[in-house]
Amino acid sequence: MKKHLYPLILLAFLALLPLAVKSNYFLHLMILFLLWVVIGSSWNILAGYTGQVSFGHAAFFGVGAYTAGLLFQHLQLSPWWGMALGGVVAVLIGLPFGAICFPLRGAYFALASLALGEGIRHITTIAEGFTGGMMGIMIMPTFTSKVPYYYIALGLAILSVASIQAIISSKPGYYFVSIREDQDAAASLGINTTLYKNISLAISAFWTGMAGALYMNYMGFIDPHVVFSLHDYSVMAILVAIVGGVGTIYGPTVGAFIMVAFQELFRTGFFGLFEYLGKATGSPAFTTLSGAIHQAHVLGFGILVIVVILFLPNGVVGDWEKIKRNVFRINPAG
Amino acid sequence: MAYFRVEKLVKKFGGLTAVNDVTFDVEKGEIFGLIGPNGSGKTTTFNMISGVYPPTSGRVVFRDREIQGMKSHRICHLGVGRTFQVVKPLGRMTVLDNVIAASFSRVNSMREARSTALRTLEFCGLSPVQEVLAKSLPIAGRKRLEIARAMATRPELLLLDETAAGLNPTELVEAIELIRKIRENGTTVIIIEHIMHVIMTISDRIHAINFGQTIAEGTPKEVAANPAVIEAYLGTDYA
Numbered sequence: 001m002k003k004h005l006y007p008l009i010l011l012a013f014l015a016l017l018p019l020a021v022k023s024n025y026f027l028h029l030m031i032l033f034l035l036w037v038v039i040g041s042s043w044n045i046l047a048g049y050t051g052q053v054s055f056g057h058a059a060f061f062g063v064g065a066y067t068a069g070l071l072f073q074h075l076q077l078s079p080w081w082g083m084a085l086g087g088v089v090a091v092l093i094g095l096p097f098g099a100i101c102f103p104l105r106g107a108y109f110a111l112a113s114l115a116l117g118e119g120i121r122h123i124t125t126i127a128e129g130f131t132g133g134m135m136g137i138m139i140m141p142t143f144t145s146k147v148p149y150y151y152i153a154l155g156l157a158i159l160s161v162a163s164i165q166a167i168i169s170s171k172p173g174y175y176f177v178s179i180r181e182d183q184d185a186a187a188s189l190g191i192n193t194t195l196y197k198n199i200s201l202a203i204s205a206f207w208t209g210m211a212g213a214l215y216m217n218y219m220g221f222i223d224p225h226v227v228f229s230l231h232d233y234s235v236m237a238i239l240v241a242i243v244g245g246v247g248t249i250y251g252p253t254v255g256a257f258i259m260v261a262f263q264e265l266f267r268t269g270f271f272g273l274f275e276y277l278g279k280a281t282g283s284p285a286f287t288t289l290s291g292a293i294h295q296a297h298v299l300g301f302g303i304l305v306i307v308v309i310l311f312l313p314n315g316v317v318g319d320w321e322k323i324k325r326n327v328f329r330i331n332p333a334g
Numbered sequence: 335m336a337y338f339r340v341e342k343l344v345k346k347f348g349g350l351t352a353v354n355d356v357t358f359d360v361e362k363g364e365i366f367g368l369i370g371p372n373g374s375g376k377t378t379t380f381n382m383i384s385g386v387y388p389p390t391s392g393r394v395v396f397r398d399r400e401i402q403g404m405k406s407h408r409i410c411h412l413g414v415g416r417t418f419q420v421v422k423p424l425g426r427m428t429v430l431d432n433v434i435a436a437s438f439s440r441v442n443s444m445r446e447a448r449s450t451a452l453r454t455l456e457f458c459g460l461s462p463v464q465e466v467l468a469k470s471l472p473i474a475g476r477k478r479l480e481i482a483r484a485m486a487t488r489p490e491l492l493l494l495d496e497t498a499a500g501l502n503p504t505e506l507v508e509a510i511e512l513i514r515k516i517r518e519n520g521t522t523v524i525i526i527e528h529i530m531h532v533i534m535t536i537s538d539r540i541h542a543i544n545f546g547q548t549i550a551e552g553t554p555k556e557v558a559a560n561p562a563v564i565e566a567y568l569g570t571d572y573a
Contacts, residue, residue, distance in 0.1 A: 171438045174431065175438065181423075181424035182423075186435075188416050189410060189435060189484075189486075190407045190411050191435075193407070
């Protein structure tokens, strides 16, 4: 049980959080965090464990979101049906790509996934009659409070991480890692590499699509540039996993927390610190800086990634022992 | 029909004919040696048998079933295991996990796979290092891991590609012992080897090729005395 101690403490904390925190703002951030746990963990099973890097997870996320939105718009079905179907449709979109690319090796899948994400964004924009094009889709949120969404997101995060953990510690998980480590060796050990890469893709697309469908329900509005965004979703999914730890179960969870916090830090100009300094000192320099920082979060991500790659190439979770060692050395009292 | 047969096997890479019309039979329970100078087509032959690539022409028959052109994973499931000359450890997995992954070819539950793997590691003498990451094993350990992994797929026919290369004299003796144990276990072995001491000691029969073509076949003694073999290895002056 000791191995599960930290996750259980974290779970209890997350489950009780809305009782203590009434701020809508913090609940919103926590919901984003939980969504990123799902997306990051999904990306991780395909890229981190199976070694098939995807630059197009926005495709699965957006398709999940649009499944929920379109079911409502065309069939007046509750967008919660989209939660059930969003993951399935994302799998259906992903598998033909896997079937074409996975018998090949090398960068083909990575490149095709990039094309998939961008292609679907354009198709969704052009097919105005069906998708509403740039107008997007607007639905009335079911709940006015954020608490129900928080618990749904928490449930989704728990289910996705727990299922991925169960898969990783069984036969498919061993096969995924074998494929990542050496495809020829894997094939010689009786592993159908194409089939198992597709299985990994299906699991990954499914949970990402579910996250997209929840996003539609929660935000109430989507358009192609929001949900199929290359840098907001496809690249962010990669960053979440890299920062937290590629190929580790809890890496994307830690990465999601860091990235959401980091993004928010920049978006709010260090939580209004510079704006405050500007007002307090009357210096226009701080006010200007506050505006600049607000725009600089992409630069901030870049610096963060460079720092992580230089000092923690295996991510925060992957290099946890290294972090502990160095912290203890710097601070012998600890 | 022989237990295992390679018939008129040909492999062309563009204009280069790597294997040209090679035919041999292997009997059940045999240790069958495949020898030849560098670049003579031994590993290419193994790759065709194990499904890395299909032959240009010819047949591979295992227990009355044509297996040429099948995918590697299917050939493994039919009972043909192999090791790689250039070892391919699953580096960031432990030795035990490497062998568990292989065991899953015959069983589905984690418990069974683990017990198969532990038995195989014991058999191959790798138990002391089972928790070590495969990439940090020295070369002798990696060669042994290749064998252990292949054995965990429970092959009836095992293809060993230079498993003794790079080993020191003590390790060589252990390797020979292990290969004999594998045969006693009921597995048929085809072995590629450059170290003459090893191949001459353990093979029942030897098939020699050069430039992709058969030059001799017979018992170790017969092959060692064959002028074509001596010429291939030492040059015309000694033949």
